[in-house]
Each structure stands twice: as structure tokens, then as C-alpha cells.
Amino acid sequence: MDRLSNTVRPYAWGSTTLIPELLGTAPTGEPQAEMWMGAHPGAPSGTDRGALHHLIAADPVRELGADSAGKFGPRLPFLLKLLAAGAPLSLQVHPDLAQAKEGYAAEERAGIPIDAPHRNYKDDNHKPELVCALTPFDGLCGFRPPVEAADFLDGLGIDSLKPYGDLLHAHPEEAALREVLTAVLSADREEMAHTVTEAAAAAEHLGGAYAPYAVIAHHFPGDPGVIAAMLLNHVRLQPGEALFLGAGVPHAYLGGLGVEIMANSDNVLRCGLTPKHVDVPELLRIVRFEASDPGVLRPEASPSGEEVYETxxxxxxxxxxxxxxxxxxxxxxxxxxxxxxxxxxxxxxxxxxxxxxxxxxxxxxxxxxxxxxxxxxxxxxxxxxxx
The missing domain is CATH 2.60.120.10 (Jelly Rolls)
Structure with missing residues (x-):
């Protein structure tokens, strides 16, 4: 057994207070977004025996066990994090395993550097993930039913959003969601920025269910991802509740402190709410255009006292x-x-x-x-x- 020394990542969206409050340390004034625990080469945990990823590479069977090493290869298959969101994260989806392998191989053949800003696939693995709230935790997860999304957009009273509502009413679920997300992300940037500004003002005025989207628009003024976010379910987790996010499900974390665990991957396709690269054609290939309930998870208790989050x-x-x-x-x-x-x-x-x-x-x-x-x-x- 090894005590871990872990790295805190200072991403701009990170809270300045949530991780320090948990650790009982003074805030530095800088964002502290994620504390990584595991063997990901981007920020491997340290031990008295050395860096964890080096220990595993030197003797994977001893550290991981024969079954895990045989099934997942000579690497720790998960990454554990404390995640502290003080501002919305990017709206994103993750590929399934076949898509990740295909995308990674294609970009390798194309000679795209692994650290290129327009690179989509950093590895050949999928990235299912689970977040469990330690404080009240807000997020977006999965598409609303098209009729519900149309009513939500119509409720803002913005003329330039009416065509999206009409599309959502006029087509079957998959086609409706695909057409509207494609239209939002492909629209003229100047016209869309004006629409987002109007929608943000209306959301702030209306409050209630619209309030989270006014906050998003405050952080990302003019970003098409604000309208895309309105197509998704808003969910608030209470401490101890969790969300599982599978392949192709659009999602974003908005605020709060949680324990997050994921497959050991860094593959992200972004839809918006970010200054980073958004590859619209590849994104549309990965997104699953189906309405889904956010599916809040509560742990299943066993006689031993272990409470398991089933995924x-x-x-x-x-x-x-x-x-x-x-x-x-x-x-x-x-x-x-x-x-x-x-x-x-x-x-x-x-x-x-x-x-x-x-x-x-x-x-x-x-x-x-x-x-x-x-x-x-x-x-x-x-x-x-x-x-």
C-alpha cells in the first residue's frame, strides 16, 4: 500500500475554493480544477517507491494482478479525480471504443502531431465516466425529447430560434435532434452571436429553468454552444448522487465538487462552450441523437457496508x-x-x-x-x- 502524492490541474474553469476547502488549506486565488489520482502519463501520482505509472510499467502483473493486466493491458485502466467546477466546462461527447481506435489510427496515418490543437484523438481508448457529487453539483446530460426542447426554445420568445423549434416539432427524434444541432453549430457566427445575446437576456429575465443557461451565456458570450446546451437536460445532483456518461452522450459540468472516475483516456469531441477546436463533422459522427433521461444514480448498499455505483x-x-x-x-x-x-x-x-x-x-x-x-x-x- 502506497500513500499517493497527486497533482492539481489549474484549468481556467476550476473553482478557487472547493478543493482547498476539502483539503483544509488556504486558497491560492488560482483555479484548482482537478486532482488526478492514478497512472495517466499527463499527471501520474507519486509514491515513496516512485511514480505510479513507472511502477506499473516495471511489473504490471504484481501491481495490477494477472486478470486486470490480461484484460486491459499493462496500464491502470482508470483515472480517479477530484473535480471542482467554478465555471461551466466545455459541452462535449466521447467516442466509443471502435470509434476511438478508428479515429486515432486515422490521425496517426495523417501525421497529425499528438499535441496539435486540432487533433481529436489523443489515444485509442474510449472514455466512459462517472461523477459522484460531494456538494450540490450541476450539469447537463443527454438530449431532451425534441418536443420538450422545442417548447423550451419557444419559451424564450426569440424570433431567430423559431426555425429550430419548428424543426424539432416536424421530424422524428433522431433526425430532429441531428438537424437542429447541425444548424446551430454551422450557422453564421455573427448571426448566431446575436441570437445567443438575445437568448441570454431572455433567460436571465425568465429565471427558473432558464437560469443555468443565463449563467452559461455569461461565461461564453455569443458561443453557439449556449443554444446547443438548451437542447440538453439540466440536472442537479445532491451529495452522494452520481451521473454515468456513456459514449456519444453530450454533456457538460456546470459547477460543484465531485469524485470523478473514467477510463484512462483523453478523447474529447467538443460541441461548444470553449475556445478550443470544434470539429463539427467528426462531432456529428460521434453524437448519439436520441433523447435520454439523465439517470441519476444512487449507490446500492451491500451487507459489508460498501455502497456501489453500478455502471x-x-x-x-x-x-x-x-x-x-x-x-x-x-x-x-x-x-x-x-x-x-x-x-x-x-x-x-x-x-x-x-x-x-x-x-x-x-x-x-x-x-x-x-x-x-x-x-x-x-x-x-x-x-x-x-x-
């Missing part, structure tokens, strides 16, 4: 233990690699190499098969894989 993927499995004072120790030994992250209290994680008291935001890596036990009081998130 349809094998690259990660997220659960939590909410340990009361005086509770018996819990054996969390597993044949797969694990990261244990404390988010409240001062629980203890122990194994053959010693006992670690974990303050909020602190974490340990447990190699596959190594004896591990939780004790003390507090909340611990457990990240592992299904092998």
Missing part, C-alpha cells in the same frame, strides 16, 4: 464506505488494483506496509491482491476495476 463498464468500479464511529474494521482486499480516497473524517487504511490516516483529499494505492483494511471514522471512495 455498464469494466474499466472502473466506484463505491464508497461511510464509516460510523466505533464500526468494526472492513476488509477491502481485492484481486484487482485499488485507489482508496478519503473525502470526510480521518479514516485509516492499513496493509502489510503499515497504516495510513487519511485526511479529506488524501489517497492510497493498493496493489492487486495485497491485504487492505479500513478502520476509523469517515467516508472513503474505493476505485477499482471489474476483471
Amino acid at each position: 455498464p463498464v469494466d474499466e472502473f468500479r466506484l463505491s464508497r464506505y461511510v464509516r460510523a464511529e466505533g464500526a468494526d474494521p472492513t476488509d477491502v482486499t481485492a484481486p484487482t488494483p485499488q485507489i482508496l480516497l478519503a473525502t470526510a473524517g480521518r479514516p485509516k487504511a492499513s496493509g502489510p506496509t503499515g497504516e495510513f490516516t487519511l485526511a479529506p483529499g488524501e489517497s492510497v494505492f493498493v496493489p492487486a491482491g495485497e491485504t487492505a483494511e479500513l478502520s476509523g471514522t469517515g467516508t472513503v471512495f474505493r476505485a477499482t476495476v471489474v476483471a
Whole structure:
């Protein structure tokens, strides 16, 4: 068992206070967006034995277990994060595994540098993800039904939005959503900027369900992604609730602190709310044009006290233990690699190499098969894989 030292990424959308408040440290005044825990080469966690990605590369079977290494290869298949959004993230989708492999291979053949700003595929993996709220957490997830989206747009009373409402009423679901998103993202930028300005003013005046979109427009004035965002479901998670985001589902996080886990990938196709590259044709190839309920997840409790967030993927499995004072120790030994992250209290994680008291935001890596036990009081998130 190794205590992890983790990197905080200072992305511009990050909150200046949420991660410091969890860690009990003074804010620096700079955004602190994501704390990464894992072996992603972009910001690998450190241990007393060395960087985690180097330890895994040197002996993947010992660190990951034979089953995980055989199924996913010699790399930790998930990345765990604390995510603190102080402003909206980009509106985006992720490819499925076949699309990622195809897109990555095509860009490699084309000789596009991996760090080129117009590159879409940084690796050949998919990126399903799950976010669990630690504070009230706002996001957008999945398309509204077309008629509902049309009514929402019509409710703003903006003449230039009426054609989109008409399209949403006139066609079957997939065609309606595809045509409107295509029209929004392909519209004349100057005309669309004017429409966004009008829509933002109307949303601010109306408030209620429109209020989140006025906030988005404040951060991204004139961005077509503001109108695209209005096609999506708004959801507010309460602490302990989660969202699973599969391939092709458009989404954006708007604000709050959460624990996020994802397959170990960096593949993102952006729809808007960003100064970064938006590849409209490729995006339209990846998006799944179907209405969907956001599907708020609540954990399923087991007799051992483990509360599991069920998802349809094998690259990660997220659960939590909410340990009361005086509770018996819990054996969390597993044949797969694990990261244990404390988010409240001062629980203890122990194994053959010693006992670690974990303050909020602190974490340990447990190699596959190594004896591990939780004790003390507090909340611990457990990240592992299904092998």
C-alpha cells in the first residue's frame, strides 16, 4: 500500500475554493480544477517507491494482478479525480471504443502531431465516466425529447430560434435532434452571436429553468454552444448522487465538487462552450441523437457496508464506505488494483506496509491482491476495476 502524492490541474474553469476547502488549506486565488489520482502519463501520482505509472510499467502483473493486466493491458485502466467546477466546462461527447481506435489510427496515418490543437484523438481508448457529487453539483446530460426542447426554445420568445423549434416539432427524434444541432453549430457566427445575446437576456429575465443557461451565456458570450446546451437536460445532483456518461452522450459540468472516475483516456469531441477546436463533422459522427433521461444514480448498499455505483463498464468500479464511529474494521482486499480516497473524517487504511490516516483529499494505492483494511471514522471512495 502506497500513500499517493497527486497533482492539481489549474484549468481556467476550476473553482478557487472547493478543493482547498476539502483539503483544509488556504486558497491560492488560482483555479484548482482537478486532482488526478492514478497512472495517466499527463499527471501520474507519486509514491515513496516512485511514480505510479513507472511502477506499473516495471511489473504490471504484481501491481495490477494477472486478470486486470490480461484484460486491459499493462496500464491502470482508470483515472480517479477530484473535480471542482467554478465555471461551466466545455459541452462535449466521447467516442466509443471502435470509434476511438478508428479515429486515432486515422490521425496517426495523417501525421497529425499528438499535441496539435486540432487533433481529436489523443489515444485509442474510449472514455466512459462517472461523477459522484460531494456538494450540490450541476450539469447537463443527454438530449431532451425534441418536443420538450422545442417548447423550451419557444419559451424564450426569440424570433431567430423559431426555425429550430419548428424543426424539432416536424421530424422524428433522431433526425430532429441531428438537424437542429447541425444548424446551430454551422450557422453564421455573427448571426448566431446575436441570437445567443438575445437568448441570454431572455433567460436571465425568465429565471427558473432558464437560469443555468443565463449563467452559461455569461461565461461564453455569443458561443453557439449556449443554444446547443438548451437542447440538453439540466440536472442537479445532491451529495452522494452520481451521473454515468456513456459514449456519444453530450454533456457538460456546470459547477460543484465531485469524485470523478473514467477510463484512462483523453478523447474529447467538443460541441461548444470553449475556445478550443470544434470539429463539427467528426462531432456529428460521434453524437448519439436520441433523447435520454439523465439517470441519476444512487449507490446500492451491500451487507459489508460498501455502497456501489453500478455502471455498464469494466474499466472502473466506484463505491464508497461511510464509516460510523466505533464500526468494526472492513476488509477491502481485492484481486484487482485499488485507489482508496478519503473525502470526510480521518479514516485509516492499513496493509502489510503499515497504516495510513487519511485526511479529506488524501489517497492510497493498493496493489492487486495485497491485504487492505479500513478502520476509523469517515467516508472513503474505493476505485477499482471489474476483471
